[in-house]
Amino acid sequence: MAELTLEPTSQQGLAAVAALMRRAFPQAGKxxxxYLNWLYFQNxxxxxxxxxxxxxxxxxxxGAGILQRLVLHGRPVLGALMLNTATDADRQGRGLFSQVVTAVIEEGRRRGVAALIGVANQNSVGPYVKRLGFHDVRGLDAFxxxxxxxxxxxxxxxxxxxxxxxxDAALAWRMGNPEGRLKVVAVGADAxxxxxxxxxxLVAARAVIPRRGLSAPEAPRSRLRPAVSLALAPAGASRRGVSLTVPDRLRPSPLRLIYFNLEDPADRLDPDRILFSFLDFDAF
Known part of the structure; x- marks a missing residue:
């Protein structure tokens, strides 16, 4: 058995990373x-x-943290989204998850990242919270x-x-995902x-985001269709109209927002003061 080594991910090593992700998530074709080159190196x-x-x-x-510009407690900061944490089944129980996430945390501090966020499933939320001190903020609304x-x-x-x-640059990049391209279907005065x-x-994934600071592309005339939203909005800021909440038992895995402030690890977020959508993570 070869020695285990911890190394930064390189573009030349993406084939081996992709192979691990397919072993860990065989139902995901992305x-x-x-896809990984776009996600890791074209942002x-x-x-x-x-x-x-x-x-x-x-x-x-x-494991990886994808850089994002955030507004945290009213202050523009550099953040990172944790995703793609995976360990081969025959190598679990050896602390590798913690090693990888700790390496991301340390590199984030070195590069001026203020906070890490993530969307954890039932299997990963425990290790993030109990081993690494992340804040389990709340489950995402799904409707x-x-x-x-x-x-x-x-x-x-x-x-x-x-x-x-x-x-504009970040949104164009996000919408250009080679494994799941997106489109603007409506342009409002402020969203x-x-x-x-x-x-x-037959069900789309939908996000509503503020238009502030963004160019207003022309949206094609499109017929309304059912869509699923995975989102959070500050209390009193969202009206859904006629909608159907998706029960936890019908979700493949209930998803929870997690948070770690690299500047102040004791910081916690108010779950009623979050603006978040599937565009902010990698739901589909």
Missing amino acids: YTEA PVGPALAFDVREGERVVSH VSVAPERIDVSRALAHADLRRDWD LVVEGASTAP
Whole structure:
């Protein structure tokens, strides 16, 4: 058995990372070299904080933080989204998850990242919280509706302790995901409605984000259709109209927002003061 080594992820090593992700998530078809190269190395905010545990040429554990511009407690900061944490089944129980995430935390501090966020499933939320000190903020709301929810953008921006700080370059990059391209389907006075494919047939994935600071693309005339939203909005800032909440038992895995402030590890977020959508993570 070869020695285990912890190394930064390189573009040349993405094939081995993709192979691990396909072993860990065999139902997900998106884990290609092209997808990981887009995700890790084409982000206009900067290259990912990503690390591999290697056993010879094989990657047996991996995790990454994708850089994002955030507004945290009213202050623009550099943040990172934790994702793609995986360990081969025959290498679990050896602390590799903690090694990889700790490496991301340390590299984040070195590169001026103020906070890490993530969306954890039932299997990963425990290790993040109990071993590494992340804050389990709350579960994401999941609902299906035909008409988009209406966001009171002024209230949402004023009352959000955490939100994404979008610009044109970041949004264009996010919408250009080679494994799941998105499109703007509606442009309001102060918000954009973005849709893409979900895992359910005939149901889109939908996000409503503030238009502040963004160019207003022309949206094609599109017929309203059912769409699923995975989102959070500050209390009193969202009106959904007719919608159907998706019960936990019908979700593949209830998803929870997690948070770690690298500057002040004791910091906690108010779950009623978050503006978040599927555009801010990698749901589909």
